[in-house]
Amino acid sequence: MEKPLDFPRAWELLGKDLFARFVGVELLEIGPGRARTRLVVEERHRNGVGIIHGGAIFTLADIAFAAAANSHGRTAVALNASVSFVTASRGAVLLAEAVETSRGRRTATYHVEVRDDLGEKVALFQGLAYIKERTTLKEGRNDEE
Amino acid sequence: MEKPLDFPRAWELLGKDLFARFVGVELLEIGPGRARTRLVVEERHRNGVGIIHGGAIFTLADIAFAAAANSHGRTAVALNASVSFVTASRGAVLLAEAVETSRGRRTATYHVEVRDDLGEKVALFQGLAYIKERTTLKEGRNDEE
Amino acid sequence: MEKPLDFPRAWELLGKDLFARFVGVELLEIGPGRARTRLVVEERHRNGVGIIHGGAIFTLADIAFAAAANSHGRTAVALNASVSFVTASRGAVLLAEAVETSRGRRTATYHVEVRDDLGEKVALFQGLAYIKERTTLKEGRNDEE
Amino acid sequence: MEKPLDFPRAWELLGKDLFARFVGVELLEIGPGRARTRLVVEERHRNGVGIIHGGAIFTLADIAFAAAANSHGRTAVALNASVSFVTASRGAVLLAEAVETSRGRRTATYHVEVRDDLGEKVALFQGLAYIKERTTLKEGRNDEE
Numbered sequence: 001m002e003k004p005l006d007f008p009r010a011w012e013l014l015g016k017d018l019f020a021r022f023v024g025v026e027l028l029e030i031g032p033g034r035a036r037t038r039l040v041v042e043e044r045h046r047n048g049v050g051i052i053h054g055g056a057i058f059t060l061a062d063i064a065f066a067a068a069a070n071s072h073g074r075t076a077v078a079l080n081a082s083v084s085f086v087t088a089s090r091g092a093v094l095l096a097e098a099v100e101t102s103r104g105r106r107t108a109t110y111h112v113e114v115r116d117d118l119g120e121k122v123a124l125f126q127g128l129a130y131i132k133e134r135t136t137l138k139e140g141r142n143d144e145e
Numbered sequence: 146m147e148k149p150l151d152f153p154r155a156w157e158l159l160g161k162d163l164f165a166r167f168v169g170v171e172l173l174e175i176g177p178g179r180a181r182t183r184l185v186v187e188e189r190h191r192n193g194v195g196i197i198h199g200g201a202i203f204t205l206a207d208i209a210f211a212a213a214a215n216s217h218g219r220t221a222v223a224l225n226a227s228v229s230f231v232t233a234s235r236g237a238v239l240l241a242e243a244v245e246t247s248r249g250r251r252t253a254t255y256h257v258e259v260r261d262d263l264g265e266k267v268a269l270f271q272g273l274a275y276i277k278e279r280t281t282l283k284e285g286r287n288d289e290e
Numbered sequence: 291m292e293k294p295l296d297f298p299r300a301w302e303l304l305g306k307d308l309f310a311r312f313v314g315v316e317l318l319e320i321g322p323g324r325a326r327t328r329l330v331v332e333e334r335h336r337n338g339v340g341i342i343h344g345g346a347i348f349t350l351a352d353i354a355f356a357a358a359a360n361s362h363g364r365t366a367v368a369l370n371a372s373v374s375f376v377t378a379s380r381g382a383v384l385l386a387e388a389v390e391t392s393r394g395r396r397t398a399t400y401h402v403e404v405r406d407d408l409g410e411k412v413a414l415f416q417g418l419a420y421i422k423e424r425t426t427l428k429e430g431r432n433d434e435e
Numbered sequence: 436m437e438k439p440l441d442f443p444r445a446w447e448l449l450g451k452d453l454f455a456r457f458v459g460v461e462l463l464e465i466g467p468g469r470a471r472t473r474l475v476v477e478e479r480h481r482n483g484v485g486i487i488h489g490g491a492i493f494t495l496a497d498i499a500f501a502a503a504a505n506s507h508g509r510t511a512v513a514l515n516a517s518v519s520f521v522t523a524s525r526g527a528v529l530l531a532e533a534v535e536t537s538r539g540r541r542t543a544t545y546h547v548e549v550r551d552d553l554g555e556k557v558a559l560f561q562g563l564a565y566i567k568e569r570t571t572l573k574e575g576r577n578d579e580e
Contacts, residue, residue: 055200231394269401275542372517
């Protein structure tokens with residue numbers, strides 16, 4: 001695991017993420033343009049047919065995306081995400097790994113893979129972030145708008 | 146509100162959705178090819194910059210999508226979803242409305258709009274579902290695969 | 291059909307669109323936040339299995355999206371598009387209709403439906419545009435970046 | 436370059452792709468679950484602001500996706516694609532590289548990167564394909580539907 005001090009802004013951002021804590025998503029690692037998250041699957045994460053909810057899988061991937069997008073120290077907010085659900089996992093743990101696929105002055109893109117502890121790919125996620133001018137923690141998603 | 150008896154399978158499916166209950170997403174209405182959901186925003190739904198988490202917004206939209214996709218009585222599972230986040234909502238309640246935009250023998254598509262109680266559009270969601278042959282509640286996402 | 295003078299910038303932009311002309315996409319109409327385009331299907335638009343190419347369908351939808359996004363007079367450029375292909379059309383003509391689903395200061399979203407002359411839905415498209423500060427015709431996609 | 440005989444069905448499919456030929460997209464290479472395509476940029480590929488048209492970029496990526504998806508010998512058809520446009524390229528040549536990110540019994544996903552000859556990333560593409568039971572060249576996109 002990277003030391004939190006290496007990417008202080010991203011760790012602080014995720015440390016204050018109440019929904020991540022509520023759902024149970026853990027941030028394992030942040031690197032330059034990348035991050036990994038984990039979810040230990042519980043009954044509360046399941047949908048009406050007993051499989052892991054798309055919303056829980058998205059949340060896990062989205063948090064890896066957010067950590068990677070904020071790893072460079074400037075605030076980045078999600079503009080768009082596209083997710084393909086490829087397997088109904090029977091695993092007990094899900095892991096997401098986000099990798100930066102492009103970074104310009106105003107936008108950056110991330111590819112996130114979600115796997116389970118059985119080695120199955122569960123979902124593929126492509127995220128597009130907007131990079132803000134300012135970097136305080138107080139600002140909202142598109143509040144420059 | 147539609148009476149639950151009108152769309153028994155979709156109501157049953159959503160009634161068993163543990164993640165929906167955990168996050169606090171309520172199913173307001175199911176019609177043929179459409180559905181509406183609601184989320185009363187609480188602190189636990191916020192992210193590290195204090196705005197409503199993308200994962201919570203996605204979950205709200207995804208559940209409207211699932212209810213609409215299952216409204217015809219055959220099991221439909223999410224293959225893909227694309228979401229654009231357009232406003233950092235300052236509202237206290239989010240509402241999602243899903244409308245069927247196409248339905249073939251094997252796939253169907255849904256357009257979901259998420260608004261808040263201030264009248265702002267918060268997110269736009271496009272969902273693609275796979276329609277299964279069988280319709281029991283016991284089956285998983287892609288278990289035909 | 292709207293008179294070109296009503297939306298001069300968007301008509302000018304599309305009038306200079308060499309790829310639209312090359313592929314054969316016609317701009318039928320521009321309104322505030324909306325546009326319609328048409329493609330008369332020819333052999334050159336088909337793929338290796340003899341159906342209309344996804345690239346041709348995307349191009350038709352993308353041009354409706356671009357016209358709608360530029361209808362307000364400020365330059366808008368595509369950041370993201372998600373397209374679901376729902377029917378292998380047997381039609382002779384494809385029509386795309388773009389409708390604005392949100393518009394903020396910096397981003398706007400559009401829902402585009404592609405149908406054929408047999409009344410079948412062919413594709414659904416969700417586009418996200420970035421609205422630029424400046425509005426000359428000389429600027430490129432993300433050249434603020 | 437792979438010898439065409441190594442992936443005969445995918446090469447045959449792309450050899451018959453009239454839109455690819457019309458637009459000028461060349462298939463450079465097919466491997467197991469991957470493919471590369473190229474477009475030499477001409478004036479006809481530009482849009483109304485003089486940059487490479489999103490429809491041309493999509494078409495280039497889509498053909499790499501199609502070749503990779505059909506590399507295993509079974510017919511695969513596009514269900515969904517999401518594309519993020521990240522740079523207004525000033526290059527003379529675009530290259531797309533598709534890599535398989537998952538493959539199940541019925542669906543498979545592909546990540547496609549589009550770069551130019553200046554080394555800039557131009558677009559990121561995520562494709563979802565449906566794998567058909569039958570494999571003749573005569574069938575259409577979703578004609579099982």
